[in-house]
Amino acid sequence: MATVILVRHGRTTANATGLLAGRAIGVGLDEIGRGQAALTGDRLAVVPLVGVVSSPLERCQQTAQFILDRQIGMPSTPTEPDLTECDYGQWQGRLLSCLATEDLWPRVQSQPSAVVFPGGESMAAMQARSVAAIRRHDAAFEAEHGPDAVWAAVSHGDIIKSILADALGMHLDLFQRINVGPASVSIVRYGPNRPSVYASNTDGGDLSWLSNHAHSGDAPVGGGAGPKTS
Template sequence: MVHIVLVRHGESHANAAGILAGRLPDIALTSGGAEQIRRLIEVLPWQRVTEVRHSTVQRCEETTEVLLEGIEAGAVRPAPEFVEVDYGEWSGRRLEDLKALPEWREVAQRPSAMVFPGGETLAAAAERAVGGVRSFVCDLRAQADPDAPPESAPVGIVVAHGDIIKAVLAAALGMPLDDFQRIAVAPGSYSVITYPREGHPTVTAMSVTARGRTGQPGMLGGGA
């Protein structure tokens, strides 16, 4: 058995401004976003984890730094497979303006077919994220003692972005990507998936925040 904890970065300045940040540089956490993560540490199911892997985007690097103020990790490494979706020409634009575009209907209703102009497809982003978690689970299993009790199962943390986490959760739930907008993931939240050695994964927590904040439905990233 392996536990994967999916942590969405805390509120960024782009979240606060209603802007789709994508992979733009110099998008930092707000002071409130950093505080979200400090409070999240208090409600995490594990304070000692086997490994942390994080997106290489600044807001996730900063989230990881704050997390490590309060938890112990056997290893920490950047993981490009969990980087934000490349939204291309949409990056840096206001979400309210994007929602007025005809392409927004595709994002909302048929995301598996969405190709962001000058960017990547949501399907490609989902594939790399799900593959990244699968690889992480395999690496953690290789470190596990098969005779150890369940409470000592390896725990890995993935620090990533809303759409990336939603895609991983959808795959664990057996949902097609076209249904992944049914999931909302709040900034500064954690979700947990348990992967047994045999059988299907189980989602045991979703979008848990220290202050009960929820994600906003129908939004890129699962809610600002």
């Protein structure tokens, strides 16, 4: 299958103030977030992406544009509603410091598979729709561009954490062990036998190896030699 680069949006005004933005409109990247997104765009410039798919929310669209600006011949980014932020319901727009006092908070931390946000979405439903969307787009890109195709999906922290948990074979209740920072890059390949996670939560490093990385369906016993560097 193709390889997907999962990119979280850069820091926002809400992130900087400890506010749970959720699906609120008008939440954009702050100055630091724009710098983070620009650096991520620079990192991905060495990888000829076959496509970029984004959450429809503004902060992801802005981050995706920094990536597109450094790619050749890719004028637009299709949006994918199933990669949008979790519907936090009545939690949306509130300070995280206040939410940490709610009775639901400990369950969010330790048993997210049982969490349904008041007036919103369950975390299990969030994972199901986001994983399905990634796998759907991944299969489509491979069908069009071949098994060595590389594409990017720009989304949100909890969304990417849930996708990584699925790829790692982790129960959703363990997904809080995964960290996904602003504008970070994680890399997953959905092979014929199993998903392979090549990177998680990176904010630096050369990605040019993705341009000529040959894939097989089997995991290398002993770890292998790694990607070719020249």
